[in-house]
Amino acid sequence: MDAKLVFLVLTFSISILGMFAFVIALIQKQVLVPDSASKSIFGKNEIGLTELESNGNISKTWRILDQSARNPILFFIVSSVIWLVIGSILGLLVSLKFHQPEFLGADDFLTFGKLRPLHLNVIAYGWLSPAALAVAMWLVPRMTRIPLQNNKILYGSGILWNFGVFAGCVGLLYGYTDGLEWLEFWWPIDILLAIAGAMVAIPLFKTVYKSKEKHLYVSMWYTICALIWFPVLFVIANSHFLHTGVQQAIANWWFAHNVLGLWVTPLGLGIIYYLLPKITGYPIASYQLSLFGFWGLALFYSQVGMHHLLGGPIPTWIANLSIVMSAGMAIPVITVAINHHVSTYRHFHVLKDSVVLRFIVFGAMSYTISSLQGSLHSIRTFNYVTHFTHWTVSHAHLGLYGFTSMVLFGGIYFALPRLMGTNFRKQYLINAHFWIAAVGIIIYAVPLGIGGWLQGQELRNTSGSFELSLKITMPYLFLRSIGGTLMLISHFLFLFNVVGILKSPKDTVKS
Amino acid sequence: MSKAYIFVFGGVSTITLSIFLFVLVPRLQISVVNNEGKSIQSPYTRSQLEGRQTYIEYGCVYCHTQQVRDPSAGADKYFGWGRASVPSDYIFDRPHLLGTMRTGPDLSNIGLRKPSRIWHHLHLFDPRLLVSWSIMPGFPFLYKTVQIENSPAKNAIKIPNNPNLWLLPSEKAENLVDYMLSLKRDGSIKDINNNIQKGKKNEF
Numbered sequence: 001m002d003a004k005l006v007f008l009v010l011t012f013s014i015s016i017l018g019m020f021a022f023v024i025a026l027i028q029k030q031v032l033v034p035d036s037a038s039k040s041i042f043g044k045n046e047i048g049l050t051e052l053e054s055n056g057n058i059s060k061t062w063r064i065l066d067q068s069a070r071n072p073i074l075f076f077i078v079s080s081v082i083w084l085v086i087g088s089i090l091g092l093l094v095s096l097k098f099h100q101p102e103f104l105g106a107d108d109f110l111t112f113g114k115l116r117p118l119h120l121n122v123i124a125y126g127w128l129s130p131a132a133l134a135v136a137m138w139l140v141p142r143m144t145r146i147p148l149q150n151n152k153i154l155y156g157s158g159i160l161w162n163f164g165v166f167a168g169c170v171g172l173l174y175g176y177t178d179g180l181e182w183l184e185f186w187w188p189i190d191i192l193l194a195i196a197g198a199m200v201a202i203p204l205f206k207t208v209y210k211s212k213e214k215h216l217y218v219s220m221w222y223t224i225c226a227l228i229w230f231p232v233l234f235v236i237a238n239s240h241f242l243h244t245g246v247q248q249a250i251a252n253w254w255f256a257h258n259v260l261g262l263w264v265t266p267l268g269l270g271i272i273y274y275l276l277p278k279i280t281g282y283p284i285a286s287y288q289l290s291l292f293g294f295w296g297l298a299l300f301y302s303q304v305g306m307h308h309l310l311g312g313p314i315p316t317w318i319a320n321l322s323i324v325m326s327a328g329m330a331i332p333v334i335t336v337a338i339n340h341h342v343s344t345y346r347h348f349h350v351l352k353d354s355v356v357l358r359f360i361v362f363g364a365m366s367y368t369i370s371s372l373q374g375s376l377h378s379i380r381t382f383n384y385v386t387h388f389t390h391w392t393v394s395h396a397h398l399g400l401y402g403f404t405s406m407v408l409f410g411g412i413y414f415a416l417p418r419l420m421g422t423n424f425r426k427q428y429l430i431n432a433h434f435w436i437a438a439v440g441i442i443i444y445a446v447p448l449g450i451g452g453w454l455q456g457q458e459l460r461n462t463s464g465s466f467e468l469s470l471k472i473t474m475p476y477l478f479l480r481s482i483g484g485t486l487m488l489i490s491h492f493l494f495l496f497n498v499v500g501i502l503k504s505p506k507d508t509v510k511s
Numbered sequence: 512m513s514k515a516y517i518f519v520f521g522g523v524s525t526i527t528l529s530i531f532l533f534v535l536v537p538r539l540q541i542s543v544v545n546n547e548g549k550s551i552q553s554p555y556t557r558s559q560l561e562g563r564q565t566y567i568e569y570g571c572v573y574c575h576t577q578q579v580r581d582p583s584a585g586a587d588k589y590f591g592w593g594r595a596s597v598p599s600d601y602i603f604d605r606p607h608l609l610g611t612m613r614t615g616p617d618l619s620n621i622g623l624r625k626p627s628r629i630w631h632h633l634h635l636f637d638p639r640l641l642v643s644w645s646i647m648p649g650f651p652f653l654y655k656t657v658q659i660e661n662s663p664a665k666n667a668i669k670i671p672n673n674p675n676l677w678l679l680p681s682e683k684a685e686n687l688v689d690y691m692l693s694l695k696r697d698g699s700i701k702d703i704n705n706n707i708q709k710g711k712k713n714e715f
Contacts (some may be wrong), residue, residue: 111652117570244605
């Protein structure tokens with residue numbers, strides 16, 4: 001009891017002190033940023049120039065920074081792309097099993113309940129996390145204007161991380177699981193991943209620390225905080241001995257939603273905030289607004305998780321708190337949306353030339369839609385319909401695929417030629433990837449959302465039966481497999497393109 | 512390092528606030544229930560616990576919830592899934608198996624709804640033997656089938672519409688069914704509240 005009280009008082013005072021310090025910083029105008037700082041991502045004479053993914057006119061300053069940690073970044077990118085292909089094959093198998101329950105069902109390893117967590121963990125820890133980290137490793141030197149420090153550590157980290165994911169997956173197949181959604185990996189594996197994660201953070205933080213730049217661009221705020229948040233979340237949520245009963249469910253969904261909110265979302269937004277102005281050649285619409293959006297996300301998003309347990313046996317105050325915070329998320333989402341969409345609108349014509357911008361804009365639009373959808377279905381009236389249904393699955397894929405993965409595709413397509421100093425000429429293949437993936441996620445998410453809604457209506461129908469709630473979803477589950485197949489095809493194309501970029505001839509550098 | 516400290520500071524304090532609200536306070540609240548609710552719950556037996564581990568291994572939780580909502584939230588009660596869940600239903604559950612998806616029905620009181628061992632074994636072997644519209648995966652790898660005229664073993668089960676075909680459950684399957692049959696969350700809420708209030712004031 002005493003130790004608990006100490007922690008209680010400690011965390012409460014730290015957070016209150018933090019808020020207090022923040023208000024003081026605000027009063028002393030430490031927090032506000034000059035609008036001119038939004039131009040800090042451009043080099044000399046770069047404003048007004050559209051920068052396409054082919055890197056013909058890149059200046060030497062960027063090239064030196066880009067290539068400062070080339071090989072470890074490449075390792076992260078290539079491994080994550082391979083995991084993506086594996087993860088989406090697993091996803092498709094799982095999807096097929098919904099309408100073909102006998103399909104590959106006779107084998108212990110291929111049963112639905114084993115492939116489903118495998119899909120989630122491979123995508124979350126094999127693809128999203130390392131891919132987002134790789135793009136962040138490429139961005140940090142560009143924004144701090146110094147090479148990535150101590151980047152040799154990243155080899156060790158990459159190997160350890162990938163080994164951890166692999167071992168975790170094998171463990172799941174053999175029944176070594178912690179049994180909690182998003183936290184399935186067996187706990188010794190979690191320790192490996194935590195060490196590997198810390199090894200990524202060292203070079204990134206050191207680079208920020210050593211930087212002499214007066215102002216850090218908005219993408220850096222998101223990256224710095226994501227790198228602080230995720231390790232804390234991961235360690236606390238995986239310390240299973242701390243949690244018990246229903247409280248474990250609370251901690252479980254606190255973690256699971258914060259993985260999205262405080263890890264992949266900030267990293268994804270950081271990439272949009274960088275690439276959108278960089279490609280169009282003009283700074284973001286309102287830099288002050290981006291500040292607002294950032295702190296809003298930090299405050300609101302860290303407290304939304306309990307909308308996963310509405311109607312469940314959890315204390316009402318904590319459910320209500322999460323509903324309020326989820327609705328509050330509309331504030332940072334709308335500010336970010338204004339910033340992104342106004343910037344896009346002003347330079348819409350660039351979409352004609354830049355395929356990467358299409359990925360980024362699609363991602364930004366999905367972020368707005370899925371976040372507002374999230375705020376909406378956290379409200380009890382909506383939640384009581386959508387809870388326990390495929391609507392949630394559709395929503396999760398809109399966020400993690402439509403937003404995060406699309407942005408990461410764009411980020412990798414933009415970063416990779418610059419890291420390699422090559423010029424990939426088959427832009428139509430990248431374009432094909434974009435369209436197949438975009439059509440795929442739309443066919444996936446829209447029908448599944450509708451099916452989920454109908455399912456939820458049936459689960460509320462007091463004169464109905466469970467049978468009806470299942471039967472009504474069947475056509476939508478079939479459509480999901482079609483969307484999923486398209487997504488998988490696009491990922492093979494992605495792998496093909498990444499290899500193509502790696503093998504392209506070296507480009508000449510403009511001095 | 513410019514103004515990075517503001518973000519480090521702000522980031523740390525927001526996550527600390529979040530830990531305070533979502534980990535520590537609920538932990539204190541729920542530990543009250545844990546102490547007071549034990550008298551109305553019986554702990555799992557060894558075989559039930561092993562069955563629970565099988566339930567976890569085969570990912571049952573991804574389609575089946577073990578939390579019943581209040582009638583204001585859903586038709587759970589009308590589907591026969593019992594009373595709304597309370598925190599003391601989960602005292603012996605580690606890891607928790609509340610679930611968030613209902614591709615399949617809720618299992619909070621499956622032991623009451625389907626008390627037959629034979630039903631569970633046949634259903635696990637091939638769900639569509641008993642429920643034609645089911646999309647649940649079968650678990651044939653947990654069973655052996657034997658073609659013989661008389662019962663080959665004490666726990667063998669005759670497969671319907673199949674002359675002389677018998678089902679031999681593995682130990683895993685037996686334990687899993689033990690666990691399923693133990694799920695009878697039926698303690699009346701009045702008892703639970705009384706028990707909680709006997710000790711400390713109800714903090715909900």
